[in-house]
Amino acid sequence: MSYAKSTFRHPSLQPNQLGYDKRAYEGALSTLCAGCGHDSVGAAIVQACFEANIEPHKVAKISGIGCSSKTPAYFLGKSHGFNSVHGRMPSVATGANMANRDMIYLGVSGDGDTASIGFGQFAHVNRRNLNMLYLVENNGCYGLTKGQDSATTDVGSVSKKGQANPFTAIDLCATALEMGATFVARSFSGDKAQLVPLIKAALRHPGFAFIDVLSPCVTFNNTTTSTKSYDYVRDHVAATGAIDVIPMQQEITTDYQPGSSHEVTLHDGSVVHLYKGDVDLDVTCKVSAQEAIRRHQLEGAVLTGLLYMDPQSRDFHQMINSVKGPLRDLDEAALCPGQKALDAINASFR
Template sequence: MSYLRPLFRHPKLPTNKIGYTKKEYEGALSTLCAGCGHDSISAAIVQACYEMSIEPHHVAKLSGIGCSSKTPTYFLGNSHGFNSVHGRMPSVATGANLANRNLVYFGVSGDGDSASIGMGQFVHVIRRNLNMVYIVMNNGCYGLTKGQDSATADEGSKSKSGSVNPFQAIDLASLAVELGATFVAQSFSGDKQQLVPLIKAAIHHKGFAFINVISPCVTFNNNPGSTKSYDYVREHVEATSTVDFVPEKREIKAYYDEGTDTLVTMHDGSYLHLHKLAKDWDPQNRISAANALQKARAKGEILTGLLYVNTDFKELHETLNTTKQPLNTLTEKELCPGSAALASINAGLR
């Protein structure tokens, strides 16, 4: 089976301001499970970059390990990319950004990649206010290792093995607000009308832009009562003893107005309770954002939309006063300014 997209496209596809069709923003065909919310997020990234007329070769995609970290293969195939080790994507993103500030940086991670092994990296990339878009595709489980609970799984939910999760879930959006992230948003993978504008706003933001996206796992998150559950697979496997069977499911979508709630029916019949922020919400009030997230959590809701934004803080390059030139364009003249410059530096250290 080939995972390459066909080369043919309709000759009259619409183009953006720089003359590109959406084809130039696509990647390889996805190998994720049919109906996976991660593919919806990839499609939203494609749509946002296409509408903003960003040249694909001006984008750098970085990821760690997990189902979510496979997705950069499925969007912006003509951009730069680096798949790092588990939880260490922020370090690679920091190094790449410091070497060349002229690219648009997408960091793609998962709830395991960011909320567990990569938590320390997640904390410090926020602290440094690195100029990047950091997207967490949050499904509450480890899909590549057959569905164990991640750190964002709900307390009291059951894993695929039947064990009950005794721990409180880590709320990444609340944590990002608490740590001082300068842009914090939350969305649902099936709400394209909300997610695409949030990604565009994150790209435009000068500093660290975090988007936590609830993304249903159609195969392994079969936790009864979980907000990210999918119970059908486990029951079906027990009935047929076919341990590798993955049923094909349709993508879950949601459309609802600002300031309203909606119940999204998951593949197993359970519900996800979403609440979209009203248009008059003030995203510049950090305390209000933190309180709103906690109140929503207490009511069993997932608050979506732009939660918090702050444009007053300096991004990392401004803090460090680095050169505006990409490091690979610096010549010997800039790198070796002579003995007089060295003497001046040494004098400043005495």
């Protein structure tokens, strides 16, 4: 049996500032299980890119292996894409980013692809502060291979197989903070109102932006005894607050109740406005973010929202002083500067 995705859209569907309607950001028909949280994440990415006025052909979406790594096929169908080897997405993203710094890099991974076979690569892409959004669709199990526990499964969590996990879980947000990420957030696939602005902020951030999205597996890990289930996350969620992303020169408006707030201005003049729910959290302080994560873990709560952002972030290109613009645009004079330039380089190593 074959399926075709409907091309019908409401005739009053409004385009964004670039003239694109939402269809330009959609992809192929999803083959994931009905109700899978990953599809909600994909819908949030579509909405975020549409609202952020991103040109689809300027996005490079990269993934590894797993249910999560299939999802880039289901959004941004007019973007560039590369489905890499299991756990090796960061290497491909790094190479592409070095060759063309003008693209927007969106890496999509899973808890197995990142926290198990790809854990070493995840650590190094963090510390290099590569300019990309790295999004993990975290369901605490290997959904593509029948639901085995993953490295992010909490101690005592029981999936469909009926056995409690005996091992300590890896907290990907805490790991990202420790390894050098300059933007760290956590969200829930069932909370689109929170996830969309987080994605918009992460796409604008100059450096490595990491979002851990709890995305329950409806087939293997959505039991009442699983800490990654819809019910558990909804019952135990605690948010750092709500955020707006205000583009440069746009009036700040919000529907949130007034209270403690914090603003961070990005490199392009846009402003991330955080309406804080956790008054003890300073999102510009890494230690404060680490303490908040740990405090909520001890209380049995899942902390979501913006956890940390470095307003002084310098991405990998700035660190290594790479050439400006894509490598394909370099002419012969830039690629072969002559003997004097070579002598100067050699002298610098003596």
